[in-house]
Amino acid sequence: MLKDNKQFNESVKSNSAFLNELRHKLPEFFTADKYDGEGNLIEEGKFDNEKFQQSLKEKNIHELSNGYQLDFIGKNYAKKQAGERSTTVIVPDNEYNEKQENKDSKNLFFTGDNLEVLRHLQQNHFNTVDFIYIDPPYNTGSDGFVYPDSFEYSDEQLINMFGLNEEELSRLKSIQGKASHSSWLTFMYPRLYLAKKLLKETGIIFISIDGNEQANLKLIMDDVFGEGSKFPTFIWQNKQGGGNDSIHIAEETEYIYGYAKNLNKVNNWFEKYDDDYIKRYKEIDEKGRFFWDTFKRKSGKQYYSIKTPDGTVLENDEYGNPISWLRSKNRFYKDLEAGEVKFVKNSKGEWNVHFKQRLPQGKKPRNIISNRGTTSTGSSEILALFNANVFSNPKPTTLIKYLIETTTKKDSLILDFFAGSATTADAVMQLNAEDGGNRSYIMAQLPERTKPDSPAYKADYKTIDQISRARIEKAAEKIISENPLLTEKLDFGFKHYQVVEANQLALDKIEYSDEIQLNMFDDMISLFSSDSLGTKGNATGFDTIFQTYLIKDNYKFDVPIKKLDFGGIQIPYVNNQRIYIISKEWSSKNTRDLVNAIGTNEVSVQTVIVYGYTMEMESLRELEIALNQLENKVNLLVRY
Numbered sequence: 001m002l003k004d005n006k007q008f009n010e011s012v013k014s015n016s017a018f019l020n021e022l023r024h025k026l027p028e029f030f031t032a033d034k035y036d037g038e039g040n041l042i043e044e045g046k047f048d049n050e051k052f053q054q055s056l057k058e059k060n061i062h063e064l065s066n067g068y069q070l071d072f073i074g075k076n077y078a079k080k081q082a083g084e085r086s087t088t089v090i091v092p093d094n095e096y097n098e099k100q101e102n103k104d105s106k107n108l109f110f111t112g113d114n115l116e117v118l119r120h121l122q123q124n125h126f127n128t129v130d131f132i133y134i135d136p137p138y139n140t141g142s143d144g145f146v147y148p149d150s151f152e153y154s155d156e157q158l159i160n161m162f163g164l165n166e167e168e169l170s171r172l173k174s175i176q177g178k179a180s181h182s183s184w185l186t187f188m189y190p191r192l193y194l195a196k197k198l199l200k201e202t203g204i205i206f207i208s209i210d211g212n213e214q215a216n217l218k219l220i221m222d223d224v225f226g227e228g229s230k231f232p233t234f235i236w237q238n239k240q241g242g243g244n245d246s247i248h249i250a251e252e253t254e255y256i257y258g259y260a261k262n263l264n265k266v267n268n269w270f271e272k273y274d275d276d277y278i279k280r281y282k283e284i285d286e287k288g289r290f291f292w293d294t295f296k297r298k299s300g301k302q303y304y305s306i307k308t309p310d311g312t313v314l315e316n317d318e319y320g321n322p323i324s325w326l327r328s329k330n331r332f333y334k335d336l337e338a339g340e341v342k343f344v345k346n347s348k349g350e351w352n353v354h355f356k357q358r359l360p361q362g363k364k365p366r367n368i369i370s371n372r373g374t375t376s377t378g379s380s381e382i383l384a385l386f387n388a389n390v391f392s393n394p395k396p397t398t399l400i401k402y403l404i405e406t407t408t409k410k411d412s413l414i415l416d417f418f419a420g421s422a423t424t425a426d427a428v429m430q431l432n433a434e435d436g437g438n439r440s441y442i443m444a445q446l447p448e449r450t451k452p453d454s455p456a457y458k459a460d461y462k463t464i465d466q467i468s469r470a471r472i473e474k475a476a477e478k479i480i481s482e483n484p485l486l487t488e489k490l491d492f493g494f495k496h497y498q499v500v501e502a503n504q505l506a507l508d509k510i511e512y513s514d515e516i517q518l519n520m521f522d523d524m525i526s527l528f529s530s531d532s533l534g535t536k537g538n539a540t541g542f543d544t545i546f547q548t549y550l551i552k553d554n555y556k557f558d559v560p561i562k563k564l565d566f567g568g569i570q571i572p573y574v575n576n577q578r579i580y581i582i583s584k585e586w587s588s589k590n591t592r593d594l595v596n597a598i599g600t601n602e603v604s605v606q607t608v609i610v611y612g613y614t615m616e617m618e619s620l621r622e623l624e625i626a627l628n629q630l631e632n633k634v635n636l637l638v639r640y
Contacts, residue, residue, distance in 0.1 A: 009087065013083075014161075070219040079193075082189065090120060090548045108442045110443065111496070114417040124551050132416070198415065201265050202266055207256065207257045236256055292354040294354060295341070296317075300324030302326070302329070373396030377396035381397060381426075391464075401430060408439075414440070421468060524614055549639070553574075560576070577606045579605050607637060611639060623636065
């Protein structure tokens with residue numbers, strides 16, 4: 001598990017993630033993999049650059065060799081991070097997750113470094129997310145942002161990884177603990193790269209930003225998503241009549257950048273109409289709301305004759321001027337046949353033509369957002385829920401609701417990996433309550449400490465993630481109190497998981513397990529319990545290892561799991577296909593019962609996963625031999 005991933009990360013180069021994506025998208029430009037006589041991979045196929053360049057030349061694309069690109073100190077390191085695997089474990093908050101309102105919830109909340117959360121989600125949420133909204137640090141100098149990575153590699157390793165000289169190494173390490181443009185870009189790049197991979201082909205991402213990094217954000221998003229994937233930028237009026245603390249010009253707006261995973265597959269967006277607009281469409285038929293509108297206009301070029309029911313021909317007005325009609329001749333006769341047009345005589349006995357002006361699906365959203373709440377609105381929402389200003393400058397739910405409702409469907413999966421005060425989760429619940437939707441969310445928030453003199457700390461919220469989770473609970477209570485009939489219908493809970501580093505004792509034992517024989521009495525399971533890791537929720541070491549394995553094996557958090565007994569040991573049976581053996585007591589008797597159950601078709605098993613630190617070599621070999629003797633092939637996978 002952790003050891004394998006650490007060893008893998010040492011082999012990751014700055015272009016590894018990009019080459020893997022190319023291999024997936026353009027396999028025709030890679031040479032064949034090489035295997036030994038036993039079918040083991042000995043060399044991966046290489047990217048055939050000559051073949052690729054030749055293909056470009058045949059298409060007459062010359063400008064690629066001189067194209068503009070974004071460069072910054074730390075870019076190669078950021079690209080390496082984008083290709084690395086997780087080196088953390090996932091600890092379920094069992095006490096919380098087993099509550100009645102949470103046990104069946106589809107909503108997820110992760111406490112931990114969002115880069116690690118995104119790495120884990122690559123396994124079981126790849127290409128599943130519909131909508132991402134993030135409000136990352138703006139790098140204003142006053143928002144507390146500094147580059148958090150202390151570089152887990154030695155100077156010598158960094159030099160070898162990136163081919164650096166001493167001066168270049170010094171420049172790379174200069175971003176540590178700093179709030180520069182390069183440090184912000186190095187921080188954001190791997191997170192955006194991994195976020196893109198989570199999006200569906202129809203998925204979209206919105207990012208709030210102010211002027212400090214707005215230009216750099218566009219460049220980095222163009223680099224990750226492609227310039228052709230960008231939507232017009234939203235300008236959000238975040239203040240009204242404020243901004244007097246700004247120098248020279250009062251700043252009352254922020255930017256919201258939007259990009260698509262695949263712009264060609266994104267559906268049209270429509271903004272909902274307000275009630276006053278809808279009231280104009282007073283009549284209703286089987287096709288929906290409409291009103292009768294006049295068919296002629298004073299200017300235009302659609303001139304043709306229309307015959308009324310009594311044979312009168314309408315082609316000129318009372319002044320002899322040709323009549324211009326609102327729709328084409330073909331469209332008019334189609335509408336006439338469909339009952340969408342009627343002829344009406346006025347008080348003078350003159351014929352008028354009317355047509356059904358139907359309520360459109362929606363109006364196109366404008367890129368200027370001036371009526372969807374302000375920062376002050378967001379602060380008022382926090383104050384109403386907590387009776388204290390426990391979070392500064394939150395986004396209002398009205399803004400996030402507008403973005404979600406305008407651009408997604410009612411069953412969308414929403415991700416926010418800079419959860420903050422959990423405005424996004426609140427917005428999702430409010431929308432579901434308003435339109436009966438079935439949206440779900442994934443939130444991630446670092447357990448960043450609140451300042452001792454802050455209202456949050458004084459209200460006993462010692463970390464930001466505590467505020468996030470409390471906001472969701474309080475917002476759910478408020479919605480339910482206002483809509484008591486929704487309690488049974490909608491999902492107001494969430495499951496909580498903590499993404500943490502293993503303790504040093506476990507890491508040391510994992511690190512040196514090849515050099516020293518682990519004592520089989522060493523408890524390599526309880527080292528991953530909640531108590532050992534300093535987390536909440538009464539999770540055993542088994543719970544942590546098992547949950548981390550499930551995600552690694554692409555299983556969602558609601559995968560069906562049964563407990564089966566083999567020789568007195570309860571073993572999880574996942575999705576009617578996999579057995580996980582994470583036990584210190586496994587013996588010949590347990591192996592015999594398991595193999596008998598598989599051999600008699602009592603249980604169908606494709607793969608058996610073994611936590612290798614707790615099974616003696618003799619027992620492991622015995623299990624391997626027994627499984628190989630079965631008529632149906634069962635894979636055995638041992639993990640460390």
